[in-house]
Amino acid sequence: MPNNLPTPLLDGRRATRDRRNLGWAAAGLSAAGMIAALTVAPADAVQGQAQRLMYLHVPAAWTAYLAFFAVLVSSGAYLIWSDPRWDRAARAAAEVGLGATVITFAVGTFWGRATWGVWWAWDPRIVSTIALFLVYAAQVTVRGTEPKPHRGARRAAWLGAAGFVMVPVVHFSVVWWRSLHQQATVLAPSASPPIDTVMLATLLLCVAACTVTAGWLFLRRLAVLELRAGVRAPAKRTVGAGRP
């Protein structure tokens, strides 16, 4: 039986304030990341200034992976407990992941034009990324194809759980197949990633900024979906004794 309870992350007296503080943290980290990426980090020896696009491209890709992992967890939980709160979480995470994928792609084409010399190539990384996008676009869409919400949510959960197989395919596409796209620098099994220390620190700062921003957007979206679902907050618990 579907319940009508609020999500614990959004519930409670301080939830709104916490969410706003998270938004400020996201803004602060993003500003710091942008300054570091544009001024502190040195230009690359081979690629020059265009390499700075990495500081948005890589964090956005990481955020997409993370969001789709959240879809996997939420979808699995929905399949087990059939709680609509897990379905809303899966939907919000999938939407954040789709947005991050679009940003990754848009920045990637500019980076590709600047360093490869072409906007587009039929490269395994590029093709698999579009396939990944389509899988999660279908995951978001399939939810609405059934008049009964629970059935649509169940289909979305199956797709959200199975669709995660695309994430390793995208990540390892540059290893498994011959590609134009270079291999991973940081998310690769290497004790000393082949990257300058200041560049790496800048990259990690930008990854933190993107992750916190995505978390904030996720909570905001979840609040909207909860409002739309007409979630009723449970009756306030009264403090102290005196009630029968």
Add this chain to the structure above:
Amino acid sequence: MTPRRSRALLLLIVVAGVALLVAAGLQNTLTFYRSPSEVAGHMSAHERVRLGGEVVPGSLRTEGGLTRFRIGDGTTEIAVEQVADLPGTLREGQEAVVEGALDAEGVFRSDTVMAKHGNEYRPAEAGGQDSR
């Protein structure tokens, strides 16, 4: 969104997915490029292919809008002629992928040059030393 519109959108996504896979298959996505050894002797002339390998050091020359270089993989080298623009990041000793076909003389006539770049990032100043 109504179930009807959701289904229409889902159908569109599935069609886009199939189109993507068909196009990727036709474009040889899984072997994005062939090595010089695979191309030399195995490709008939004028068959369009992507060729990838190292830009042989000392072979890159541009004269009057025509760029010549050799692409090698350690055992085989193929001469490449390219008329159009080159990516500014193309360097001798770096990897590149070219699109085109072998002509009757065994010269690879390319119309697109793509410069591969490694996964290494070093500062331009300080001679590649760590900027820490």
